[in-house]
Amino acid sequence: MKRIALICLLVLALPAAALAATSVKMSYNGPPDDNDNAVHYFATHFKAQVEEATAGALEIQLFPNSQLGSEEQRMEQTMSDPVINVASYGGIETVLPEMFATNIPFLFDSYKAAHIFFDGSPFMDKIRATLRERTGIELLEVVEEGGFIxxxxxxxxxxxxxxxxxxxxxxxxxxxxxxxxxxxxxxxxxxxxxxxxxxxxxxxxxxxxxxxxxxxxxxxxxxxxxxxxxQYSDQFLLINAALLDSLSPEQQKAVREAARKANAMTREFVESQVDQRxxxxxxxxxxxxxxxxxxxxxxxxxxxxxxxxxxxxxxxxxxxxxxxxxxxxxxxxxx
Known part of the structure; x- marks a missing residue:
């Protein structure tokens, strides 16, 4: 009885976040290589930012190398399941072909121009609203994956x-x-x-x-x-909208800010490496x-x-x- 009572006391002593931790799967293409796969670089920093900001209440499980399926399969999962997915144009074309208007050859003259467009243009506002209405998916960030093609x-x-x-x-x-x-x-x-x-x-x-x-x-x-x-080389950070809406306002803010910070870090990393590559x-x-x-x-x-x-x-x-x-x-x- 004493042992049981001790266990109960230990459980009660655990932080609330540890008891209520939510684990979310995040899938993407390419190997788990920080140096050569910018999407993995983004994913690891996004994971760290989310888990730190939520004190472990949200845990991000990374699945590189398309472990959870093909682009099309992962898009279907993102529509129906509480998951996060980084999709390429090949994945997003099945649900939002309008995104291909952002991939017109020689559309952007510089990284800065692409950032301005993807971060705050009315076109992207319209894209986000259309994607959510059509699929139940929220587009969080346009992730820079390797510089210009x-x-x-x-x-x-x-x-x-x-x-x-x-x-x-x-x-x-x-x-x-x-x-x-x-x-x-x-x-x-x-x-x-x-x-x-x-x-x-x-x-x-x-x-x-x-x-x-x-x-x-x-x-x-x-x-x-x-x-x-x-073309500007990019992929798209997507989250099941029902999952996002189920989080507390503080957690939603943490996820959005983590995505933004991780993308800023990835852009700096990618662009600093282009000449060396x-x-x-x-x-x-x-x-x-x-x-x-x-x-x-x-x-x-x-x-x-x-x-x-x-x-x-x-x-x-x-x-x-x-x-x-x-x-x-x-x-x-x-x-």
Whole structure:
């Protein structure tokens, strides 16, 4: 009896947060590597911020490497279950294709412009409201995952004319449309098969931020890197809205502030590493080229309209027009 009484006293002595701790699963793509996977870097800092701010009342369980399923499966889980998910465009397109208006090639001139747009534009306010109404999912942050996207190839790419007759790996149909506008063929290839496809010549090139080029060891099978700043590389921090609403006001504030702080830390980390990553790729034998202003204008002149034409068949024109207008304002404000 004394032992039972002692146990009861110990339990009563525990902090309330420890007794009422809520464990939330958080899933995302890529390996649990702080250095090479910016999304994991974000996730670890988000977890730490949430748990500290709630004194352990909220515990975040991390599931990297898509352990909880494919992008589509994880999106379905986020709609129906009390979970957190970091989704790419490939995941969010199944429920919110309007988001692709933010991925128009050469939309942003700088990191600062992208931050202005994603953090406070009326377009993103509309996106958040639409996503919640349509799916029951809250978009907390747009997570910077690796800098701007660059082209790689086994021959020099200085302008759109250099794409003629080549085949490039595409992540989705929008990239196929852009490559075709440049005079190349685009072929969808899963990330897990990209290295072999480039090595065997199934594809002559691809595009990704330097982080992913390193993560996939693509420098071993690609000779040239073209820093064309094709698209801002980002993913989306999503939370089941019913889960968020079930938290106390203090906990909701803690989650939102943790997301914002972790994203600010991730942006600083990613952007501080870009030059070093490019230098690393050069040290591995890649020839690095930065297009001139005239060459960039050619890329934009051909690449943006082809993407927009592809997108018009999938979403209302008003989304495209608003994204282009507000991105232009963000570019002007950032200068």
């Amino acid at each position: 660059a082209f790689t190839c086994n021959q020099p790419i200085h302008s759109p004319a250099d794409f003629k007759g080549l085949t490039f790996r595409a992540m989705d149909a929008s990239q196929v449309a852009m490559y075709e506008a440049f005079g190349a063929a685009g072929t969808p290839i899963p990330w897990t098969e990209v290295y072999l496809a480039l090595k065997t010549g199934v594809a002559h090139g691809q595009m990704n931020p330097p982080t992913y080029i390193i993560m996939g060891s693509l420098y071993e099978v690609q000779k040239h890197l073209t820093l064309a700043n094709v 490019v230098e690393f790729l050069a040290s591995k034998g890649m020839t690095v080229y930065t297009p001139t202003a005239a060459e960039m204008a050619q890329f934009k002149e051909l690449g943006s309209p082809s993407y927009v034409d592809w997108l018009k068949a999938r979403i209302d024109q008003q989304w495209i027009d608003q994204a282009l207008e507000e991105a232009a304002k963000a570019n002007a404000e950032a200068k």
